[in-house]
Amino acid sequence: MTVTAVSRCLTLLEFLAGQSEPVEISELAGVLDMPVSAVHRLLSTLTGHGWVIQDPGSQKYALSLRMCTLAFRNLDARKVPDVVQTVLERLAAETREYCRLAILEGQELVWVARAQGAVNGLKYDPDMGQEIVLHATANGKAWLATLPEEEALGIAYSKGFGGDRRLGPNSARNVDELRVRLAETRERGFATSVEEAEAGTAAIAVPFRANPDSNARIAGTISVAGPLVRITPERWEELARALHRAAAELTEIWSLRSRQRHVSRQALAAVT
Incomplete structure (x- = not known):
């Protein structure tokens, strides 16, 4: 994964962390200033690793609890x-x-x-x-x-x-x-x-x-x-x-x- 892709992933995660409700992929594409298809590839990777979840009904995306779990694990350590x-x-x-x-x-x-x-x-x-x-x-x-x-x-x-x-x-x-x-x-x-x-x-x-x-x-x-x-x-x-x-x-x-x-x-x- 390139440095640019890593940066975009982090930007996406930071944006989702501030949202109380799942977000449309089109809105995420606007935030990242990227085509929807490219954002979809990022989301697929993050979903596959458990960082992001997709609502089966609305098809919108939200941050999973994985980041919270890792944060608490680090504090406990x-x-x-x-x-x-x-x-x-x-x-x-x-x-x-x-x-x-x-x-x-x-x-x-x-x-x-x-x-x-x-x-x-x-x-x-x-x-x-x-x-x-x-x-x-x-x-x-x-x-x-x-x-x-x-x-x-x-x-x-x-x-x-x-x-x-x-x-x-x-x-x-x-x-x-x-x-x-x-x-x-x-x-x-x-x-x-x-x-x-x-x-x-x-x-x-x-x-x-x-x-x-x-x-x-x-x-x-x-x-x-x-x-x-x-x-x-x-x-x-x-x-x-x-x-x-x-x-x-x-x-x-x-x-x-x-x-x-x-x-x-x-x-x-x-x-x-």
């Missing part, structure tokens, strides 16, 4: 759910808000775990499949603020500001605005997002490291989010303290996991 869920649930119970954890993958943050702490009134419960827009989210700014300024701004600029994303009314519109917000994040010691990623919501976030060394790489971020009427500036310091405690726990857990993996590799090498 990393022991991510086990090591973070207890910390997240404790944080959610303490803050009485929605808490999430994201892991750093290259120049992207990816949601991997969540816990709902709100027990009554308005509940914030966003889709875990949403992209983490770095310049508009508390999690994104919490990570970017740990980088040298030019590197952070370069990453954010490369991903664009606004575009066709449906962001909140207060999201940064350019590099200069983001520079100011990252400086504020460094000064405060935590990141905020007030109607930046989404209208009517606010969030607080901090990063956690792979080990307790202050120069250790950032492993991910952890956040508390909820309706704007509850995540008010008066609560920021209180929520930030809770987040820093949880981040310290996660850093210890990540460090332990790294040591365990190192010991396991040494033991395996000794046997072989």
